[in-house]
Amino acid sequence: MSNNSEGMLDKKSFFVSTILDWETVNYRQFPWRNLKDNPFGVLVAEILLIQTFAEKVAPVYSLLMQLYPTAYDLASAQVNAVEDVIRPLGLTYRASQLVSMSNVLIDKYSGKVPDDYDELIELRGVGSYVACSTLCFGFSRRVPIIDANVERVIGRFFDLQWPIRDARTRREMQKLVGQLLPLKHFQEYNYGLIDFAALVCRHRRPNCGNCYLLRNCSSTRWLA
Numbered sequence: 397m398s399n400n401s402e403g404m405l406d407k408k409s410f411f412v413s414t415i416l417d418w419e420t421v422n423y424r425q426f427p428w429r430n431l432k433d434n435p436f437g438v439l440v441a442e443i444l445l446i447q448t449f450a451e452k453v454a455p456v457y458s459l460l461m462q463l464y465p466t467a468y469d470l471a472s473a474q475v476n477a478v479e480d481v482i483r484p485l486g487l488t489y490r491a492s493q494l495v496s497m498s499n500v501l502i503d504k505y506s507g508k509v510p511d512d513y514d515e516l517i518e519l520r521g522v523g524s525y526v527a528c529s530t531l532c533f534g535f536s537r538r539v540p541i542i543d544a545n546v547e548r549v550i551g552r553f554f555d556l557q558w559p560i561r562d563a564r565t566r567r568e569m570q571k572l573v574g575q576l577l578p579l580k581h582f583q584e585y586n587y588g589l590i591d592f593a594a595l596v597c598r599h600r601r602p603n604c605g606n607c608y609l610l611r612n613c614s615s616t617r618w619l620a
């Protein structure tokens with residue numbers, strides 16, 4: 397193995413173990429996290445989290461789940477009533493998505509969330525990120541999760557083009573994200589990436605001065 401390959405392996409292991417270590421101290425508890433046997437709750441949360449800060453979603457999610465805890469409850473809800481609950485988040489079109497998605501869950505899956513990527517992605521309002529998050533956090537499946545925030549952290553650390561502008565880099569990013577996913581503790585690692593992107597390697601003004609990854613990061617130009 398060349399020195400370069402060994403260096404890359406070391407860098408990957410350092411990245412994964414550091415994110416896991418960091419997450420043990422900085423894990424953010426939200427009402428949709430570590431839900432046991434409730435993939436429906438995870439799925440609804442992931443839809444609400446699209447383009448919205450988690451802190452803002454938390455009280456809305458809690459109220460929504462209190463009023464409509466199952467697909468049967470949400471399927472029979474008035475869209476207007478659901479809109480009223482999620483209005484503080486904006487993007488109220490998600491109310492009709494949630495109601496119609498719940499109806500499909502009842503019609504096709506007896507009110508349960510399917511444990512299958514291809515079936516999940518067919519549901520209204522569910523894209524790749526929501527499907528992967530639901531599989532990982534709702535079904536404990538070892539699935540990598542990629543969104544713009546994860547791409548930013550990995551792009552900066554490994555010096556991959558970010559924001560991604562071409563198909564080749566996208567493939568490279570997907571491959572790398574998959575390689576990094578640990579065999580064990582993959583849920584903690586995926587939560588860790590999400591939290592780290594939100595709190596440390598932020599879009600604007602990343603906190604490089606207090607970053608556990610700093611000594612091996614390829615993007616220290618962010619240091620003021």
Ligand code: SF4
Nearest residue numbers: 597602604607610613
């Ligand atoms: S050193 Fe800065 S750019 Fe690198 S991972 Fe940490 S916060 Fe992100």
